[in-house]
Amino acid sequence: MxxxxxxxxxxVLLVSSPVSAKEEIEQLYAQSAVLMDADNGRVLFEKNGSEKKPMASTTKIMTCILALEEGNLTDVVNVSENAARQPKVHLGMQMDEKFYLRDLLYSLMLESHNDSAVAIAEHIGGSVQAFADKMNAKAKEIGCRDTYFITPNGLDASDDKGEHSTTAEDLARIMSYCILKSPKKESFLSITQKGSYHFMDVDCHRSFSCQNHNAFLTMMDGVLSGKTGFTGKAGYCYVGALESRGRTFVVALLGCGWPNNKGYKWADTRRLMTYGMENYELREAxxxxxxxxxxxxxxxxxxxxxxxxxxxxxxxxxxxxxxxxxxxxxxxxxxxxxxxxxxxxxxxxxxxxxxxxxxxxxxxxxxxxxxxxxxxxxxxxxxxxxxxxxxxxxxxxxxxxx
The missing domain is CATH 2.60.410.10 (D-Ala-D-Ala carboxypeptidase, C-terminal domain)
Incomplete structure (x- = not known):
């Protein structure tokens, strides 16, 4: 035949959007940045989007979604010595204390507590190493190509296989999964959108209060979720999502300034989100x-x-x-x-x-x-x-x- x-x-095949994007978004503080269509994972704009970099506490979006998918919110989490000795930022949990998984997820995502991350990882995976294996397997399942997890909290780390790192594109892909494709997306959004949260340990000996540090939640209309991060090596990092008129945009930033430039990530995120909303529309195809x-x-x-x-x-x-x-x-x-x-x-x-x-x-x-x-x-x-x-x-x- x-x-x-x-x-x-x-x-006509893609005329000039990457060029015009660079013309219209000439100045980004971030060393790596991606604007993504969350619905299909298409990169709408990128600056060194496939360059591997440490991602600090933006790591915790993977920790959170894995805990939601593989655990139960009413699980009781026992605090190990390893979890209790994690550095600041931390909840200040003590060895042998008990917490409900639900409460630790708010601690993880609102305050970015490092000890809560380790306690969650040990509860879900049995050990930090086993949980990291789950994180890496999930990253591959989602479609990440250049991501390697070592820790559940995003503290700088390396081993014989490489450095704890991701790319802006992979990070945006993970967030897209968390808010749109995961069977636990509603729970993820509910936790990350909460302004503040109060809880006690299981035995009601101590009370705790958490405030959401994702300031972008109130900076633009339609913000769905987000997670900040910082280490001396990673710099300020951020990944956030916004919905507008049926369009869902995700921005991921790595290496977006160092002290005292904490606000750079908000300026970059606003610039990229605004560009997406002003230049991209849903069309029947x-x-x-x-x-x-x-x-x-x-x-x-x-x-x-x-x-x-x-x-x-x-x-x-x-x-x-x-x-x-x-x-x-x-x-x-x-x-x-x-x-x-x-x-x-x-x-x-x-x-x-x-x-x-x-x-x-x-x-x-x-x-x-x-x-x-x-x-x-x-x-x-x-x-x-x-x-x-x-x-x-x-x-x-x-x-x-x-």
Missing amino acids: KKVLIGILTG FSGKEPLRDVTVKAGIPTSGNLFEKAHVPVKIEKIQNSPVEVLLHREEEIETVVELQEEVQAPIERYEKLGTVRYILDREVLQQYPIVAQENVEKINFRWIFQKISGYYFLNEDGRM
Whole structure:
């Protein structure tokens, strides 16, 4: 069977959004930064987005989502000596104290307590090392390519396999998973959106109070979640998410200043979020309504029944979804639609048989594709059919017509 490329039906491949993005966001403080479409993981803007760097306490979004997915909020967590001796910032827990997992997750995400992170890791994984293995396995499952976890709290660390590090792109991908794809996304959002939280240890000997240090929650409308981080090696880091008119943006920043430049991360986050909201809109795509020619069917019985005509079969795009599909696109972007369709096929052909493919491409990446299928059956010419047609030429009906 011979295939022919029918061609590009609409649009122009990514025109200039990366260039215009750099023109419009010329000055970022962060050494590495990514603006991501959380719905599909597409990077809308990046500055050294695939460069590996330490990520400080932004690590804790992975610790939190793993604890939510593999633990129960009512679990009782026993504090080990290792957890109790973690450095500041810490809750100040004491060895052999007991806490509910739910309360430690607020301590982890609102105040970024390092001892709570270790206590959670030991409870879920059995040890910090075993929990780190879970973190790395989850990162691979999510689609991270250059992330390596050693600690559950993000303190600078290295071992014979490498340095505790990630990339801005991977960090944005992890946050996207936490807020949109995890089966525990509602719990994650509920915890990270809480302004303050108060709790006691299980035995009610001591009380604790936590305040959310994600100041970005009140800086822009639609902020969903976020996590700050800082170590001397990582500098100020941040990962946050925002929803606006059905669009969900994630910003990840690594190495965004050192003391006394704590506010750099907020300026960068606002700049990137604003750029996303002003330049990217949801547009209907993958319509599946592109015009298609009929396909010639070699040795097929034509619909007309005429012995001397070629058979053709009408085709259609078989969409998996019936509802319109929307894609977040830059105002200068258009999706390229490419149709590959058989020029000629051999009879017999069955209805819904695949005869080609339509692909929707953006920035040289296939966003979606659908099969092109036959709309009806086409039987193969046989001796009986030929004999009947030939006989018709010699035996005219009473009106003098064949």
